[in-house]
Amino acid sequence: MTDRIREFLSLRRPDGPCLVVDLDVVRDNYRTFATAMPDTRIFYAVKANPAPEVLRALAELGSNFDCASPVEIEAVLDAGAGSDRISYGNTIKKERDIQRAFALGVRLYAVDSVEEVEKVARAAPGSRVFCRILCNDTGNTAEWPLTRKFGCVPEMAVDVLEHAHRAGLEAFGVSFHVGSQQGNVEAWDGALSAAAAVFRASAERGIQLKMVNLGGGFPAKYLREMPTVRRYSMAIGSALRKHFGNRLPETIIEPGRGMVGDAGLIKAEVVLISRKEKDDPVRWVYLDIGKFGGLAETMDEAIRYPIRTRHDGSEAAPCVLAGPTCDSADVLYEKTPYDLPISLTIGDEVLIEGAGAYTTTYASVGFNGFAPLRSYVI
Numbered sequence: 001m002t003d004r005i006r007e008f009l010s011l012r013r014p015d016g017p018c019l020v021v022d023l024d025v026v027r028d029n030y031r032t033f034a035t036a037m038p039d040t041r042i043f044y045a046v047k048a049n050p051a052p053e054v055l056r057a058l059a060e061l062g063s064n065f066d067c068a069s070p071v072e073i074e075a076v077l078d079a080g081a082g083s084d085r086i087s088y089g090n091t092i093k094k095e096r097d098i099q100r101a102f103a104l105g106v107r108l109y110a111v112d113s114v115e116e117v118e119k120v121a122r123a124a125p126g127s128r129v130f131c132r133i134l135c136n137d138t139g140n141t142a143e144w145p146l147t148r149k150f151g152c153v154p155e156m157a158v159d160v161l162e163h164a165h166r167a168g169l170e171a172f173g174v175s176f177h178v179g180s181q182q183g184n185v186e187a188w189d190g191a192l193s194a195a196a197a198v199f200r201a202s203a204e205r206g207i208q209l210k211m212v213n214l215g216g217g218f219p220a221k222y223l224r225e226m227p228t229v230r231r232y233s234m235a236i237g238s239a240l241r242k243h244f245g246n247r248l249p250e251t252i253i254e255p256g257r258g259m260v261g262d263a264g265l266i267k268a269e270v271v272l273i274s275r276k277e278k279d280d281p282v283r284w285v286y287l288d289i290g291k292f293g294g295l296a297e298t299m300d301e302a303i304r305y306p307i308r309t310r311h312d313g314s315e316a317a318p319c320v321l322a323g324p325t326c327d328s329a330d331v332l333y334e335k336t337p338y339d340l341p342i343s344l345t346i347g348d349e350v351l352i353e354g355a356g357a358y359t360t361t362y363a364s365v366g367f368n369g370f371a372p373l374r375s376y377v378i
């Protein structure tokens with residue numbers, strides 16, 4: 001927890017669960033990416049945390065933005081970034097949404113099929129497109145893996161890009177995403193090998209691709225120690241040189257979690273501590289926030305947040321951790337129980353760290369009457 005967040009919580013004492021985001025940390029993270037990867041343009045993945053203050057701070061620092069809908073595009077424009085700094089990175093778009101984006105000035109679009117190319121060619125004529133390729137996380141090293149929903153096989157990407165070229169679009173490049181919270185700095189190597197093959201095959205058809213979109217995947221700090229941005233940058237740099245030689249493409253990255261994850265902290269409260277049988281060694285600890293209040297990424301116990309209490313350092317024992325709603329899926333950690341202090345009591349405050357990404361956007365509107373996660377950006 002940063003001093004600024006500590007001070008905010010002690011002065012304001014907000015009631016109910018809330019997220020507090022420290023903009024200084026977001027700015028530091030941006031500068032870390034920019035310094036470690038000076039030749040790469042940064043497109044912040046807006047969905048990770050679209051708070052206007054976050055967008056404004058990043059726009060002021062010169063960031064570009066990866067958007068998935070007209071609403072996100074408008075939020076970025078409102079934050080002061082021009083449409084030339086926006087990529088419409090969703091491969092699944094309604095044609096009228098593409099029209100809207102085009103009218104707002106967006107000229108860079110993601111596709112992963114000939115069918116989507118047709119829509120972009122009609123609704124955003126002459127724009128740049130990049131084709132997303134499938135990327136299998138062979139080592140299973142991403143904590144929040146992305147499945148087969150987005151991207152096509154590299155061989156098909158060549159056809160998709162040629163189709164775009166013939167339809168009057170600019171076949172601009174290739175994108176991929178190695179899986180979110182990717183702990184393996186080498187994970188980009190296989191995807192860059194495939195991207196280089198798409199570049200070569202396209203060149204044989206007379207199409208000179210220019211750009212590789214390296215996606216997100218850069219980690220936030222949760223319980224496990226993660227490599228530094230600099231180590232990702234070195235590994236990606238050497239993979240680029242290995243597969244592209246001295247004809248290096250233009251590159252962009254789209255960090256979401258790595259930009260805002262460790263900038264935010266959720267303040268929550270223990271509602272109940274109980275047991276399922278009298279002498280059961282495992283306590284059930286119910287918080288006033290759960291899967292539907294913003295902690296959706298605990299699905300399959302994928303993301304394990306660090307949790308602080310005022311009893312830290314004292315003896316701890318395993319707990320099942322659950323949320324407050326009447327849905328039995330609202331259990332955060334059970335397969336791998338969570339160690340919490342034995343002296344933890346009902347009414348205690350708990351602080352969930354690393355919660356700046358994918359929390360406010362995943363909170364339900366009012367399930368069981370619980371309000372969406374409140375957010376303060378300081």
Ligand SMILES: *Cc1c(COP(=O)(O)O)cnc(C)c1O
Nearest residue numbers: 045089180216217254255256257
């Ligand atoms: C969500 C998303 C990102 C951000 O991924 P992180 O792992 O949070 O950095 C980047 N690019 C695209 C296309 C995305 O959908």
